Amino acid sequence: MTLIHFLLLLFLIVCAFFVGRTKDLLSAVIVFSAYSLTMALLWQQLASPDVAITEAAIGAGVTTLLLFAAISRTRRME
Amino acid sequence: MSDIIVQVVTRMMIPYLQLYGLYIILFGHNSPGGGFAGGTVIASSLILYVLAFGIDNEELRLSGSVARIVESCGALAYVGIGLAGILLGANFLSNHSAGFPLGIPGRVFSGGTIVLLTVSIGLKVASTMITLFTNVAEKEGEGE
Numbered sequence A: 001m002t003l004i005h006f007l008l009l010l011f012l013i014v015c016a017f018f019v020g021r022t023k024d025l026l027s028a029v030i031v032f033s034a035y036s037l038t039m040a041l042l043w044q045q046l047a048s049p050d051v052a053i054t055e056a057a058i059g060a061g062v063t064t065l066l067l068f069a070a071i072s073r074t075r076r077m078e
Numbered sequence B: 001m002s003d004i005i006v007q008v009v010t011r012m013m014i015p016y017l018q019l020y021g022l023y024i025i026l027f028g029h030n031s032p033g034g035g036f037a038g039g040t041v042i043a044s045s046l047i048l049y050v051l052a053f054g055i056d057n058e059e060l061r062l063s064g065s066v067a068r069i070v071e072s073c074g075a076l077a078y079v080g081i082g083l084a085g086i087l088l089g090a091n092f093l094s095n096h097s098a099g100f101p102l103g104i105p106g107r108v109f110s111g112g113t114i115v116l117l118t119v120s121i122g123l124k125v126a127s128t129m130i131t132l133f134t135n136v137a138e139k140e141g142e143g144e
Helices: A003-021 A025-045 A049-073 B004-026 B035-052 B064-087 B114-137
Strands: none
Touching: A003 A025, A025 A049, A049 B035, A049 B114, B004 B035, B004 B114, B035 B114, B064 B114
């Protein structure tokens, strides 16, 4: 457990906390994208690059776009 | 929505994104990746193109019928490759025991039918992602 793992895990927990707490859904989606990117880095550090590629493509890419499209069809504030 | 910076950066990035997606698909049996991850990379590049150059432009985006045909072709190719194993006298999706050549390990064309299977999965996943996005993003009353 090096320092960079600790910082990444701390950032992950902070992101997960704020996704649930914020009332602005657009901010929540952006923070969720940062969460997915951190999760991809952590998967790579856990020696599973296959899951890391899929997490970066699905979590940080397509899910963010789909949630943006859903927000553009509905309200921005919770 | 037409931003010149977004359009120029998109035009520069899309070839590299699609080349990376193709690399992930074609080297799925040798290195990390596969049909699912590469298909989503290709789909996100096409979604980025649609987002940068106008989502209301009907000529740009892959239309629903084309995406549906590509999606069905991907699924049918997977099942067809699986049934080829049965026709050659082995189990469903059997590879070397059905007589497919394995090739030299580490090359692109090795591992028998696995390359064809990942390519068909990539086609299906990419067209499914594009269909999902266009279904969610298009305006009311334009649905098919």
